[in-house]
Amino acid sequence: MKIPKIEFEDSTVIVVNKPSGYLTHASELERNAPILAHWVKETLGETWQPTHRLDRATEGLVLFTREKKHTHKIMQDFMHGEVEKHYHALVRGWICQQDGFFGYARPFSLTHWHLIKNFSVPLPVDKYPEARYAEVRLSPRTGRMHQLRIHLSRASHPILGDTRYGHGTHNRFAREHLGISTLCLHATELSFIHPVTGQRHRVYSSNKHPWSEIFP
Numbered sequence: 001m002k003i004p005k006i007e008f009e010d011s012t013v014i015v016v017n018k019p020s021g022y023l024t025h026a027s028e029l030e031r032n033a034p035i036l037a038h039w040v041k042e043t044l045g046e047t048w049q050p051t052h053r054l055d056r057a058t059e060g061l062v063l064f065t066r067e068k069k070h071t072h073k074i075m076q077d078f079m080h081g082e083v084e085k086h087y088h089a090l091v092r093g094w095i096c097q098q099d100g101f102f103g104y105a106r107p108f109s110l111t112h113w114h115l116i117k118n119f120s121v122p123l124p125v126d127k128y129p130e131a132r133y134a135e136v137r138l139s140p141r142t143g144r145m146h147q148l149r150i151h152l153s154r155a156s157h158p159i160l161g162d163t164r165y166g167h168g169t170h171n172r173f174a175r176e177h178l179g180i181s182t183l184c185l186h187a188t189e190l191s192f193i194h195p196v197t198g199q200r201h202r203v204y205s206s207n208k209h210p211w212s213e214i215f216p
Helices: 036-044 068-079 147-154 168-178
Strands: 005-009 013-018 059-065 084-092 099-105 108-121 131-140 185-193 200-204
Touching (some): 005 200, 059 068, 084 147, 099 147, 131 168
Parallel strands (some): 059 185
Antiparallel strands (some): 005 013, 099 108, 108 131, 185 200
16 A cells, blocks of 8 residues: 655645545444544644545545644635546446536536546457446546546546446456556545635646556
């Protein structure tokens, strides 16, 4: 398992790169998992508050604040669309269009997607003579639970390695033939307004995607 690392830091906010397998904060449902908030406290010597969360299996950027008033400010910014989050994902199947939206009404949720590249593996999988995948950039416009994973699954392009909403045959193929055993979802970019200075900061993940060695 990777070790968390701080990608941005000042006296008010930090942005931490969360490895897959870490919870953002403690949960009674998963008591044995490593906790990112605990790692931050042990590393910096004081408690910092996460302003949002990533699923345990998702890797990438999480924004923490030192004081509760700043936590509240950034959480309000999330609600009003002032915080931008962007992800990269490896999904099943080729995508023919370059851009589009996934959206549902109940509850309302909206995600913009952009095709980066289609890939193929010359090995049979399921009923097909070759395995086809696509790398996409995902930009959620709302913040529903498991939004990206659900949107991709409903669009018949489930994220590779998603054991809840994904495709079991392709997940097994990825483990056995590609060496990919984690969720291929990476929170790569975070843009926020600093709660003290009012300046916008844009932070990028310095980690490679889980699939980067397979599909460079």
